[in-house]
Amino acid sequence: MQGHSLLPLLGADRSLRRGALFGYFGGAINVTDGRYTYHRFPPDPRSQELYQYTLMPTHIWEPFTPEELAGASLARPMSFTKGAPVLKIPVIERSPMFDNYGPGALLENETRLYDLADDPGQNTPLCSPEIEEAMTRLMRDLMRTSDAPREAFARIGIEAQ
Structure with missing residues (x-):
């Protein structure tokens, strides 16, 4: 987890970061830039390297x-x-993390993009290859900054570069 002081934002109309990563162990790696959210899942959650x-x-x-x-x-x-x-x-199938939080517990596995301005409830996925590519670049940059291990990139099909 990473954090920043909110004091510089008091009375200012600016942000401290370009985006934020979030997710669920063994599931999607997600990113938001405040306008869009992008949820990228591994191709096969049950056979990923985790x-x-x-x-x-x-x-x-x-x-x-x-x-x-x-x-x-x-x-x-x-x-x-x-x-x-x-x-x-x-993480092996007998690990508590596998079924409690990881691949064995996943109810979803479909990569999605949402426009929070038009769909704040994230009910209707957006199809925009250009925005998805921009969000993938943001995700990659934030993962690098966060010291994500190489296999975290590989498991969701992103080049670590």
């Missing part, structure tokens, strides 16, 4: 199982880990 990165090998309420840790490796430090490498743990 990892959890952590400095502490526990799920919220329980430790990782030996079966999950068997495939773990050390990954390069991320900008927010202050130089410490992180554990890269593959």
